[in-house]
Amino acid sequence: MFSGAQVSLYPMSGNFAEIILNAVKGLDPYRDVLRIETDDISTLMVGPPDVLFSAMRDLFVIAAKSGEHCVLSAAVSRGCPGEPDDPACGATLREGDTSPLAERIGAALATVLATPTKDQAVAAQFSLYVMGTDSHMDEIYGCIDFLKRSGTFDRSKNFCTRLRGDAGTVFATLQEAFCRFGPPEGHVTLDITISANSPTKA
Amino acid sequence: MFSGAQVSLYPMSGNFAEIILNAVKGLDPYRDVLRIETDDISTLMVGPPDVLFSAMRDLFVIAAKSGEHCVLSAAVSRGCPGEPDDPACGATLREGDTSPLAERIGAALATVLATPTKDQAVAAQFSLYVMGTDSHMDEIYGCIDFLKRSGTFDRSKNFCTRLRGDAGTVFATLQEAFCRFGPPEGHVTLDITISANSPTKA
Numbered sequence: 001m002f003s004g005a006q007v008s009l010y011p012m013s014g015n016f017a018e019i020i021l022n023a024v025k026g027l028d029p030y031r032d033v034l035r036i037e038t039d040d041i042s043t044l045m046v047g048p049p050d051v052l053f054s055a056m057r058d059l060f061v062i063a064a065k066s067g068e069h070c071v072l073s074a075a076v077s078r079g080c081p082g083e084p085d086d087p088a089c090g091a092t093l094r095e096g097d098t099s100p101l102a103e104r105i106g107a108a109l110a111t112v113l114a115t116p117t118k119d120q121a122v123a124a125q126f127s128l129y130v131m132g133t134d135s136h137m138d139e140i141y142g143c144i145d146f147l148k149r150s151g152t153f154d155r156s157k158n159f160c161t162r163l164r165g166d167a168g169t170v171f172a173t174l175q176e177a178f179c180r181f182g183p184p185e186g187h188v189t190l191d192i193t194i195s196a197n198s199p200t201k202a
Numbered sequence: 203m204f205s206g207a208q209v210s211l212y213p214m215s216g217n218f219a220e221i222i223l224n225a226v227k228g229l230d231p232y233r234d235v236l237r238i239e240t241d242d243i244s245t246l247m248v249g250p251p252d253v254l255f256s257a258m259r260d261l262f263v264i265a266a267k268s269g270e271h272c273v274l275s276a277a278v279s280r281g282c283p284g285e286p287d288d289p290a291c292g293a294t295l296r297e298g299d300t301s302p303l304a305e306r307i308g309a310a311l312a313t314v315l316a317t318p319t320k321d322q323a324v325a326a327q328f329s330l331y332v333m334g335t336d337s338h339m340d341e342i343y344g345c346i347d348f349l350k351r352s353g354t355f356d357r358s359k360n361f362c363t364r365l366r367g368d369a370g371t372v373f374a375t376l377q378e379a380f381c382r383f384g385p386p387e388g389h390v391t392l393d394i395t396i397s398a399n400s401p402t403k404a
Contacts, residue, residue: 006327006361008395010212010273017401040402041327041395044360071212073275075329075393077361081339125208125243127277129331129391137283137334158246159208159279159391189331189361191277191393193210193243199219200242 001185003078003089004035004046007056013068023063030055035088048089049078053175061120061167064196076178076190081132098184101142108146108176115172123154124163124170126192130182143181147173160191170194203387205280205291206237206248209258215270225265232257237290250291251280255377263322263369266398278380278392283334300386303344310348310378317374325356326365326372328394332384345383349375362393372396 011019024043027036034047034055045052060072077083099107130139147153147161152173154162163170174192182188213221226245229238236249236257247254262274280291301309332341349355349363354375356364365372376394384390 004360006359008273008275010214012212012214012216012218014214014216016214016271039359040400041325041364041397046360069218071210073210073395075361077329080361082342083360123243127279127391129333131331131333132339140284157208158206158248158285159277159282162243189329189393191391193275195243198242 001079001089002046002083002086003049003052004044005052005056005074005076006042006044007059007072007074008042009059009063010071010073011063011066011068012070013066015068019063019066019068019070023059026058026062027055046086046089049175049179052076053171053178057118057167057171060194060196061118064120064122064167067197069197069199070195072194074190074192076192077188078178079185079187081187101138104180105142105146105149108180109149111176112150112152112169112172115168117166118168120167120196122164122167122170122194122196123198124174124192124194125157125160126163126174126177126190127160128177128181129189129191131187131189139181143177146180147177167194167196203281203291204248204285204288205251205254206246207254207258207276207278208244208246209261209274209276210244211261211265212273212275213265213268213270214272215268217270221265221268221270221272225261228260228264229257235290248288248291251381252377254278255373255380259320259369259373262324262396262398263320266322266324266369269399271399271401272397274396276392276394278394279390280380281387281389283389303340306382307344307348307351310382311351313378314352314354314371314374317370319368320370322369322398324366324369324372324396324398325400326376326394326396327359327362328365328376328379328392329362330379330383331391331393333389333391341383345379348382349379
């Protein structure tokens with residue numbers, strides 16, 4: 001499998017460069033496992049999905065704790081036929097990710113429930129895209145069922161689903177949506193937006 | 203068809219709220235044609251794809267002309283099976299969008315070439331997702347062929363393609379990628395990021 005993300009961090013502050021450089025230190029514990037490359041638009045992270053979501057979470061939480069309005073935007077992808085398999089990303093998804101939809105929903109809920117919080121409130125929205133299969137909407141509706149029971153569900157919007165809650169719980173919810181739905185070897189992507197400290201009332 | 207986008211504008215400035223409110227005035231000429239709804243994460247725009255891309259372009263160009271580092275991020279979608287058909291979005295795509303891939307590439311190139319510039323340099327990257335068909339990679343490779351000949355192609359990255367050039371030309375390229383590739387009645391989405399005035403060298 002090949003999995004990774006193009007990740008961007010946007011602090012709405014004149015001090016944005018310093019906030020980003022400080023937050024990037026949060027990626028240091030992951031540099032042995034993830035391939036990380038930065039340009040002027042985004043940071044590429046390639047590696048196993050669980051490590052990927054932990055790294056994005058830590059990056060964002062450090063930035064958000066600055067108190068400034070910050071947004072993380074990412075295109076997350078697994079199984080893209082245009083990318084080579086990479087053993088560093090894991091050969092397949094986790095055990096159990098090929099089970100029937102109802103069991104996968106249960107496993108995803110248990111994982112979210114067991115995830116530690118990070119003492120940082122966030123609002124998020126994301127879209128799940130499942131390619132190369134005629135049954136992609138079944139997987140998406142299964143994922144929506146999981147989201148509605150996850151404790152982070154805020155509301156459905158056109159083209160995406162809104163979440164809210166603690167950063168730890170919300171990133172765990174996104175990780176489960178990414179890993180548990182869509183074919184294990186299929187091409188699945190997420191388009192995610194996470195926001196903290198917005199001066200606009202939700 | 204149902205088409206639209208969730209659009210966010212991120213000025214990396216302590217003055218971000220004022221820059222956003224000023225840029226939003228650029229949407230006024232489109233309010234008769236587009237349905238526009240804003241919350242604290244994004245602005246929903248629903249309507250015909252060509253109007254949609256013009257509106258996003260004008261929104262972004264006004265913000266970028268502030269001179270601050272600004273980014274526009276959007277999830278653009280057409281034909282989502284979970285959304286109701288909306289006559290305001292156009293019944294189908296434009297004439298010619300069902301023709302063979304080579305003809306669509308030629309038409310897309312002609313449209314980009316004929317589009318006026320906006321005197322604003324931008325860098326962009328985007329992913330094209332085509333759902334519900336086994337041949338989605340053929341359409342994506344056809345789109346990449348168009349991009350490489352569009353004059354805006356910068357380079358391929360993991361999970362996305364980088365563009366650069368004038369805002370008018372780059373938004374026209376994105377619009378053609380969105381409208382000309384993937385089945386006319388299919389579910390097609392773009393995940394786009396447009397950046398201006400970055401202090402980081404590309």
